[in-house]
Amino acid sequence: MLKFxxxxxxxxxxxxxxxxxxxxxxxxxxxxxxxTGQIGPQIDAERLIELREKAGLNDPWHEQYxxxxxxxxxxxxxxxxxxxQKVTNLIGDRLGNTLLLSASILLVSYLIAIPLGIIxxxxxxxxxxxxxxxxxxxxFATPLFVFALIILFIFGxxxxxxxxxxxxxxxxxxxxxxxxxxxxxxxVLPTMAGSLLATFGTIQYLRxxxxxxxxxxxxxTARSKGVPERKVYSQHIFRNSLLPIAAFLGYEITGLxxxxxxxxxxxxxxxxxxxxxxxxxxxxxSVVNILVLISGSAAIVGTMLSDLILSWVDPRIRVD
Numbered sequence: 001m002l003k004f005x006x007x008x009x010x011x012x013x014x015x016x017x018x019x020x021x022x023x024x025x026x027x028x029x030x031x032x033x034x035x036t037g038q039i040g041p042q043i044d045a046e047r048l049i050e051l052r053e054k055a056g057l058n059d060p061w062h063e064q065y066x067x068x069x070x071x072x073x074x075x076x077x078x079x080x081x082x083x084x085q086k087v088t089n090l091i092g093d094r095l096g097n098t099l100l101l102s103a104s105i106l107l108v109s110y111l112i113a114i115p116l117g118i119i120x121x122x123x124x125x126x127x128x129x130x131x132x133x134x135x136x137x138x139x140f141a142t143p144l145f146v147f148a149l150i151i152l153f154i155f156g157x158x159x160x161x162x163x164x165x166x167x168x169x170x171x172x173x174x175x176x177x178x179x180x181x182x183x184x185x186x187x188v189l190p191t192m193a194g195s196l197l198a199t200f201g202t203i204q205y206l207r208x209x210x211x212x213x214x215x216x217x218x219x220x221t222a223r224s225k226g227v228p229e230r231k232v233y234s235q236h237i238f239r240n241s242l243l244p245i246a247a248f249l250g251y252e253i254t255g256l257x258x259x260x261x262x263x264x265x266x267x268x269x270x271x272x273x274x275x276x277x278x279x280x281x282x283x284x285x286s287v288v289n290i291l292v293l294i295s296g297s298a299a300i301v302g303t304m305l306s307d308l309i310l311s312w313v314d315p316r317i318r319v320d
Contacts, residue, residue, distance in 0.1 A: 012300055019296045023289050024065045078286035087290055097167045098271035101260055104187050108195035113202035121210025122233060132203065139200040148193040148266045155189055162188045165268030190267045202245055209241035
């Protein structure tokens with residue numbers, strides 16, 4: 001296991017380097033720069049050239065990249081041209097919200113999907129299975145932004161059961177029970193919208209695996225030995241059917257972190273996704289580069305995490 005971690009960590013170094021180069025080049029190829037959104041009628045052409053020269057925007061791209069990646073390695077992510085504060089502070093305020101939302105969506109989606117997948121797989125072709133399959137197809141076909149807007153309209157605007165924006169009430173004091181309750185209330189709608197549509201993959205994988213596992217030889221052998229049906233499912237079928245779910249857990253964790261842009265925008269939830277959209281529209285590339293680098297790094301780490309989880313769940317699999 002230690003050898004595997006060391007090898008994967010060493011492989012990550014060139015991957016992250018290539019990723020950082022691609023991110024920087026893509027950002028440089030976009031029209032405009034960080035000064036574009038700050039240009040006003042009071043700034044003449046000479047002043048603009050002076051500002052770009054001072055910011056190093058006229059330097060060759062490889063010099064700009066070397067300067068940028070050198071600062072990143074030292075933990076200096078630069079300064080946001082729009083928010084006029086360090087990128088580390090800007091991201092730090094929102095990273096916790098994105099992680100909390102992602103964890104809530106993952107937990108709720110698994111609490112819904114795993115029981116439904118087990119029921120659909122065990123009682124195949126029953127009316128319950130057909131109902132679950134119908135729900136699964138509906139979740140797969142429904143666009144996230146449409147469903148989120150419906151949830152927001154019904155439970156936020158019409159019924160007014162939950163807040164329609166923000167992550168916490170500004171009047172709640174941090175560390176108090178009111179703060180925790182307010183944080184939870186603001187999580188409900190985006191978590192509901194994200195988790196109800198995120199279940200289709202888990203349900204489908206689990207249902208198919210249970211159906212395939214039910215007819216395998218080791219299950220038939222267990223039944224022929226007189227093992228109770230409850231134990232056949234709990235000890236033989238369910239455990240083996242959960243392996244694909246465990247294998248994709250790492251990918252789902254990182255996917256949620258990078259895929260909450262729509263939810264955070266629709267529900268005005270101050271996380272990394274909302275910051276990413278606003279930074280792109282304002283050409284704040286110092287923020288955009290770091291956010292994309294974080295998302296890409298999370299995907300690389302998620303691949304390794306999935307392998308570790310799969311090895312832990314199934315002792316027959318070893319990562320050496």
